[in-house]
Amino acid sequence: MTVTDTFTQDWATWHEEHEKKRASAHGFLAITSIRWLTEEPETYDDVPGAWSTGPEGIVVSLAPGESLIVDGVEVTGRHSFGVIDERGGVTAAFGDAVVEIAKRGGNDIIRPRHPDNPVLVGYRGTEAYAPDPRWAVPGRFVAYDTPVPTTVGSVVDGLEHVYEAVGEIEFEVGGAVHSLIAFPGFAPGSLHVLFVDQTSGRTTYAANRSLSVDAPDLDGNVIVDFNRATNLPCAYTDHATCPLPPAGNRLPVAVEAGEKLP
Structure with a gap:
């Protein structure tokens, strides 16, 4: 096997693993919405509970019959996730879905992730x-x-x-x-x-x-x-908060390598 063949095979193995992670059941292709939390509790159609944020961090109030699995434990009623660090986050589960509880750009957010989301199901x-x-x-x-x-x-x-x-x-x-x-x-x-x-x-x-x-x-x-x-x-999704490159990271050449437009 030549050096080029080995290089190509290594790349193919790496990219296959990257694609598997991207298309995982609760990966970012599964995100159905992004919710920017305020002090006023709000309910949403793709996640249980009424969600809000304040001095004690992110709080969910679950109605009778609603629950979430947090760290392997079922929680009901009112549950505080505490103050989330910037770029940090935790995950809670419900049914076959999960909800990401996070902070991005100084804002507390939640992002439900459903494995039957059409963006994920249709990914090729x-x-x-x-x-x-x-x-x-x-x-x-x-x-x-x-x-x-x-x-x-x-x-x-x-x-x-x-x-x-x-x-x-x-x-x-x-x-x-x-x-x-x-x-x-x-x-x-x-x-x-x-x-x-x-x-x-x-x-x-x-x-x-x-x-x-x-x-x-x-x-x-x-x-x-x-x-x-x-x-x-x-x-791939409008429910992302991805950073833009620093001002100096604009190359004046065409880098014809890596992933293309989805």
């Missing part, structure tokens, strides 16, 4: 560019002395997110050096990049593209594998 996968080793670009991570709080916009008008930028990744494409501001990734030491390029709004999603980068080595070396650029939830 996301097309991607053919994997190409030339788009697995060597780069170098230059860390900031201290993390820099960085405010970015959101696909929701008026909503903002604040992330800690930890440095920049420098790399060469098309004979020119480019850089992308990086945030902490999900795995320890890894990096996360949000960007757009000259394919955005044409063959790829217009608002943002997401890319995970493995932890740099001791010299700061990384591989920026654009073949693994993915769509965020906002490419």
Whole structure:
């Protein structure tokens, strides 16, 4: 097997797992609504209870006959989920559905997730560019002395997110050096990049593209594998609060790699 064959097979395995996670029964394709909570309790047709928020955090008042499963325990009546941290969240179950209880952009929200949601049921996968080793670009991570709080916009008008930028990744494409501001990734030491390029709004999603980068080595070396650029939830549902890229993360080249428009 050649290096290219191995590269293609590794990519295919990775993308298959990514698609499985995306199309899971309670993934973001299952979201039926996003509710912005206020101090006034409100009921909704896709989740039990009357929901509100206040000084003690998110509260649900369940009517007789209604219940939720929270941490494996059935709750009835009035239940407080407490104050949720920014970008944090918990999940409660009811029937074959769940409800995400979270905070985004300083706002308390709930998002019911139903496995029979038509967006999920009708999902047939996301097309991607053919994997190409030339788009697995060597780069170098230059860390900031201290993390820099960085405010970015959101696909929701008026909503903002604040992330800690930890440095920049420098790399060469098309004979020119480019850089992308990086945030902490999900795995320890890894990096996360949000960007757009000259394919955005044409063959790829217009608002943002997401890319995970493995932890740099001791010299700061990384591989920026654009073949693994993915769509965020906002490419599929209106019930998302996805961040936009930092102002500097707009590449003047067409990155013809990774996932395309859904």
